[in-house]
Amino acid sequence: xxxxxxxxxxxxxxxxxxxxxxxxxxxxxxxxxxxxxxxxxxxxxxxxxxxxxxxxxxxxxxxxxxxxxxxxxxxxxxxxxxxxxxxxxxxxxxxxxxxxxxxxxxxxxxx
Amino acid sequence: xxxxxxxxxxxxxxxxxxxxxxxxxxxxxxxxxxxxxxxxxxxxxxxxxxxxxxxxxxxxxxxxxxxxxxxxxxxxxxxxxxxxxxxxxxxxxxxxxxxxxxxxxxxxxxxx
Numbered sequence: 001x002x003x004x005x006x007x008x009x010x011x012x013x014x015x016x017x018x019x020x021x022x023x024x025x026x027x028x029x030x031x032x033x034x035x036x037x038x039x040x041x042x043x044x045x046x047x048x049x050x051x052x053x054x055x056x057x058x059x060x061x062x063x064x065x066x067x068x069x070x071x072x073x074x075x076x077x078x079x080x081x082x083x084x085x086x087x088x089x090x091x092x093x094x095x096x097x098x099x100x101x102x103x104x105x106x107x108x109x110x111x
Numbered sequence: 112x113x114x115x116x117x118x119x120x121x122x123x124x125x126x127x128x129x130x131x132x133x134x135x136x137x138x139x140x141x142x143x144x145x146x147x148x149x150x151x152x153x154x155x156x157x158x159x160x161x162x163x164x165x166x167x168x169x170x171x172x173x174x175x176x177x178x179x180x181x182x183x184x185x186x187x188x189x190x191x192x193x194x195x196x197x198x199x200x201x202x203x204x205x206x207x208x209x210x211x212x213x214x215x216x217x218x219x220x221x222x223x
Contacts, residue, residue, distance in 0.1 A: 009151070034211045042201070042214040088154065092208065098169070099205075099212060101146075103153035 006102035021074040023089035036088040117215035134202035143185035
């Protein structure tokens with residue numbers, strides 16, 4: 001059975017800290033890995049990763065995929081209170097259009 | 112602006128009632144999805160549809176039903192057979208396998 005596991009499930013840090021969120025996956029016929037940020041209601045898209053070892057960046061956020069280790073990390077540098085959210089990791093297989101989500105990491109940034 | 116609209120934002124259901132959650136998109140996406148989100152559970156797939164007049168069960172389809180009569184619309188009915196329907200429901204659509212999901216703002220369903 002396909003699955004995506006995120007760690008930690010919850011994280012509290014102070015503003016200005018750097019955080020690393022982890023995601024491991026077991027997805028048959030893996031195609032891509034996705035990261036989303038969910039603040040209140042609708043998750044918003046952050047990154048889609050398909051190639052191993054190539055870092056994607058957006059401002060203070062960056063992510064990289066390791067296909068050998070079947071994992072990905074999401075880094076947030078110089079955290080701000082606005083980064084407080086649930087971060088969702090998901091794996092997308094080739095065989096159909098379903099995406100398998102992890103349980104999310106709830107990140108709370110203290111001012 | 113293109114996007115996905117879910118309605119209502121909040122819904123209260125009495126025991127034994129069926130309720131229908133609306134999901135409409137104007138993104139011209141073929142594939143649409145319904146997820147349920149419970150605290151600490153992440154997103155669990157209820158149903159999905161890759162094309163009009165066709166849909167497949169997800170991991171937790173029992174007690175739910177859907178229809179896909181139009182490309183733009185994918186309503187979800189929570190039936191009385193769903194014993195624990197209180198949750199946050201998210202609808203999503205996708206252009207294709209090379210793209211991620213676009214999500215609606217969700218419907219919070221509460222059984223009273």
